[in-house]
Amino acid sequence: MxxxxxxxxxxxxxxxxxxxxxxxxxxxxxxxxxxxxxxxxxxxxxxxxxxxxxxxxxxxxxxxxxxxxxxxxxxxxxxxxxxxxxxxxxxxxxxxxxxxxxxxxxxxxxxxxxxxxxxxxxxxxxxxxxxxxxxxxxxxxxxxxxxxxxxxxxxxxxxxxxxxxPVREDVLALRDRPFPPFTEDGLLRVLVTGGSQGASVLSQVVPDGLAMLPPSLRSRLQVTQQCRPEDIDAVRDRYASHDIPAELGTYFEDMASRLADAHLFIGRAGASTIAELTAVGRPAILVPLPIATDDHQAYNTAEVTQLGGARMIRQDRFTPVELAKQIQAIAMNPETLATAAHAAWNCGYxxxxxxxxxxxxxxxxxxxxxxxxxxxxxxxxxxxxxx
CATH class of the missing domain: 3.40.50.2000 (Glycogen Phosphorylase B;)
Known part of the structure; x- marks a missing residue:
């Protein structure tokens, strides 16, 4: 110093x-x-x-x-x-x-x-x-x-x-906190964001993908999702039709506390997003922005996916069926989810x-x-x- x-x-x-x-x-x-x-x-x-x-x-x-x-x-x-x-x-x-x-x-x-x-x-x-x-x-x-x-x-x-x-101090402060307990009959808290403006593809795919999960997992879902203003009413109706409890908003000021409670993240693969996920240690399903310059969001996912802390789905393959398949692979077993969380944590700086x-x-x-x-x-x- x-x-x-x-x-x-x-x-x-x-x-x-x-x-x-x-x-x-x-x-x-x-x-x-x-x-x-x-x-x-x-x-x-x-x-x-x-x-x-x-x-x-x-x-x-x-x-x-x-x-x-x-x-x-x-x-x-x-x-x-x-x-x-x-x-x-x-x-x-x-x-x-x-x-x-x-x-x-x-x-x-x-x-x-x-x-x-x-x-x-x-x-x-x-x-x-x-x-x-x-x-x-x-x-x-x-x-x-x-x-x-x-x-x-x-x-x-x-x-x-x-x-x-570097990440925000309020996010970095979560690094030493343990991964939220996740048991065979406990809640599965899912956080969905698409960056500062949300992402319409997440609004279109995620509710139906979560609805395709096996009843043993679907019945334990608790979702927080950031949406574009023009999408939020349709997303709310879709979750209601699936009987899945979801809190929706166009912007969450307390994102650090929501990340602290989350068991699984679904969203884009921007640099700050991945830095925060790996700083805290949260498993993720990542959907790179297809128009990102030089496809950099897809490259951002390489390290954390190779080490087992996340799964990446290209947007042209991001369907409700594929999302449900990947969530089951990472979250059906509490031990598998915790292992993915630790792998993500190991990628943090x-x-x-x-x-x-x-x-x-x-x-x-x-x-x-x-x-x-x-x-x-x-x-x-x-x-x-x-x-």
Whole structure:
């Protein structure tokens, strides 16, 4: 742990997948006495969960898509964002800039490499994202969340550090709690989510899949499901027709407590979702988003499925029959479910935030004023002096 306060800039796209680990790192760095600023877009500045002490700076973030007609506008926005980032660096004097992917991270990291400020990128997924691929050869270190990361050039291997994907403190606090008791005649609590906006395919398939379970298991179901607003009434009617008790909502603020009580998770395979499932140790049926860039959600499932902590179903095969089959395989026997929970737990990286903080602390030096302040000492006569 550093004894000198330093300044760090975190840069992340405006989604929870990019910002949740950024928030976790900010919290850890602030605990160590450092000062942290965030660069993001307007959506990211409004995302719930941001530490109250974390100052946000909204910068332009242009996209370079497939249509060349849009390139001039995107390039202009990136250049303006880079200029704004450089002005921030002049006043804030960061010891390092840490990027978490997404287009809003690009101007800040590009500015850092141009200004010779040490830089680190963190990749949450098992496939290196587009912005991080562009920056990989320019940055000083690459922090990864998985042992195997696709689209990461082997020539960058000497600056790769496996740290895991930091999760929220309220979720990490559940790691040392035992898996909820599950017996032959006890409730089977199922948690279903599809990310921040829910997923219509889950609403269409899960109720009917649960209804196909054997009566001995179906009669013990207790479901919590996040739905899109436009789906929730139809899902409620479907569960009622199957006589399956279900609590539905478009958003659950207390997701950590619901995860704590769950025996089985059904949902997408985003990086933050898998990081939380493995931090806590919860078995899962994972349905990767088919349109995810570079199919990264499917790659995210590889490690936890190989070790037996989850099962993956491609969306084109995600039917009520297939879901019921996979749930029976993992949950019919209490011992099998507990074994899967332990396998998921073994895939977790509970020290991810601390390890990432250790990595970024290894770069750069504190701002001049902080050096002067920390060098002050008190003489034996009680007079302040500067060393």
């Amino acid at each position: 550093s004894s000198v306060a330093r300044h760090y800039v975190l840069a992340a796209g405006g989604t929870g997948g990019h910002l949740i680990p950024a928030f976790a790192l900010a919290t850890e760095l602030e605990k160590r006495g450092h000062h942290v600023a965030l660069i993001t877009d307007e959506r990211g500045a409004r995302l719930p969960g941001k530490p109250a002490s974390l100052t946000s700076h909204v910068l332009p973030a242009g996209r370079i898509g497939k249509n060349p007609l849009h390139w001039p506008k995107g390039i202009a926005a990136i250049l303006e964002g880079r200029r704004m980032a450089l002005r921030l660096f002049e006043s804030f004097q960061p010891s390092a800039v840490i990027g978490f992917g997404g287009y809003p991270a690009l101007p800040a990291l590009w500015a850092a490499t141009g200004a010779r400020v040490p830089s680190v990128i963190h990749e949450q997924n098992a496939v290196l994202g587009r912005v991080n691929r562009f920056l990989a050869r320019r940055v000083d270190a690459i922090a990864t969340s998985y042992r195997e990361v696709h689209r990461l050039d082997a020539k960058h291997g000497d600056k790769v550090h496996l740290v895991g994907n 509970p020290n991810a935030a601390a390890d990432l903080a250790d990595l970024v602390e290894s770069f750069g030096s504190p701002p001049l004023m902080d050096v002067i302040q920390v060098a002050r000492s008190v003489s034996p006569q009680g007079q302040e002096q500067v060393a």
